[in-house]
Amino acid sequence: MSKLKTVKIKEIKEETPTIKSFYFDRVIKARPGQFIMLWVPGVDEFPLALSRTHRKCSITVKAVGKGTETLHSMDVGDRLGIRGPYGNGYDLGRGDALVVMGGYGGASLLPAVEALNRDGCKVRVALGASCSDELLFVDEMSKISRLEQCTDDGSAGRHCVVTELAADMLDGVDRVLTCGPEKMMKKVVDMCVERGLPVQASLERYMKCGMGLCDSCTIDGLQVCRDGPVFKGVELATMEEFGRFERDPTGRRVSI
Ligand SMILES: Cc1cc2nc3c(=O)[nH]c(=O)nc-3n(C[C@H](O)[C@H](O)[C@H](O)COP(=O)(O)OP(=O)(O)OC[C@H]3O[C@@H](n4cnc5c(N)ncnc54)[C@H](O)[C@@H]3O)c2cc1C
Numbered sequence: 001m002s003k004l005k006t007v008k009i010k011e012i013k014e015e016t017p018t019i020k021s022f023y024f025d026r027v028i029k030a031r032p033g034q035f036i037m038l039w040v041p042g043v044d045e046f047p048l049a050l051s052r053t054h055r056k057c058s059i060t061v062k063a064v065g066k067g068t069e070t071l072h073s074m075d076v077g078d079r080l081g082i083r084g085p086y087g088n089g090y091d092l093g094r095g096d097a098l099v100v101m102g103g104y105g106g107a108s109l110l111p112a113v114e115a116l117n118r119d120g121c122k123v124r125v126a127l128g129a130s131c132s133d134e135l136l137f138v139d140e141m142s143k144i145s146r147l148e149q150c151t152d153d154g155s156a157g158r159h160c161v162v163t164e165l166a167a168d169m170l171d172g173v174d175r176v177l178t179c180g181p182e183k184m185m186k187k188v189v190d191m192c193v194e195r196g197l198p199v200q201a202s203l204e205r206y207m208k209c210g211m212g213l214c215d216s217c218t219i220d221g222l223q224v225c226r227d228g229p230v231f232k233g234v235e236l237a238t239m240e241e242f243g244r245f246e247r248d249p250t251g252r253r254v255s256i
């Protein structure tokens with residue numbers, strides 16, 4: 001079992017009304033797309049992508065329940081436990097990329113876009129959110145990519161869902177990376193597979209150990225924590241559960 005390290009919160013940034021970034025006082029060496037298991041003392045341990053991995057280290061978290069809400073109430077100087085990094089991360093390769101992100105999916109994709117930009121690849125980003133306030137990493141992404149935005153309520157960018165925006169940005173790209181709600185990623189993957197375009201999607205499943213021991217994160221016989229969280233289009237196209245079913249904490253299969 002990977003050793004639990006203690007980190008201190010060095011800085012907190014409010015990214016949107018529901019999403020905050022927490023910077024740690026130490027850098028954790030990780031590949032873009034890898035995740036950690038975060039222990040919030042006295043509450044719970046849960047998986048989170050590393051949202052910044054180059055020189056600084058952060059997580060970017062949406063408050064959705066007890067663990068994430070407790071984290072949102074914490075202050076600079078408070079201590080957290082982390083295990084990892086775990087998982088494979090994105091295969092960054094070469095060539096121009098389209099990055100499609102919705103919700104807090106940008107947390108896993110920001111380090112990938114930064115690394116592609118450092119490697120001299122041209123990156124287009126399709127960024128979607130429910131409304132203008134919830135668009136994540138607009139400033140950072142617009143400095144390192146050609147960013148286009150959309151919102152469900154039309155309050156910023158195009159008035160459409162992000163898959164519609166992405167469909168209009170596919171021409172001329174060599175590959176696609178996506179992270180966000182699974183139904184959204186399923187549409188992106190289907191679009192790419194139809195066109196024969198290489199695509200990678202970062203999946204979420206309920207995780208207990210984060211390192212291949214408990215099988216709580218299973219999808220079609222693979223473990224999201226160890227075989228993923230990033231899967232390629234060729235693998236995703238054969239998965240019956242992708243975009244349709246996930247497992248609850250007891251292991252029962254439930255519809256997404
Ligand atoms: C690989 C991976 C990377 C993730 N990266 C991020 C990220 O960068 N930012 C972010 O905001 N969220 C991320 N998540 C989701 C995050 O783990 C959940 O939002 C968090 O666990 C919720 O915990 P809670 O106690 O606040 O909510 P709860 O009330 O306990 O649960 C709310 C919902 O969160 C999900 N969840 C709860 N516990 C777990 C768990 N142990 N494993 C997986 N899902 C769980 C379930 O869908 C549940 O219905 C990631 C999940 C995975 C699997």
Ligand code: FES
Pocket residue numbers: 206207208209210211212213214215216217218223224225226
């Ligand atoms: S979380 Fe335990 S095997 Fe993946």
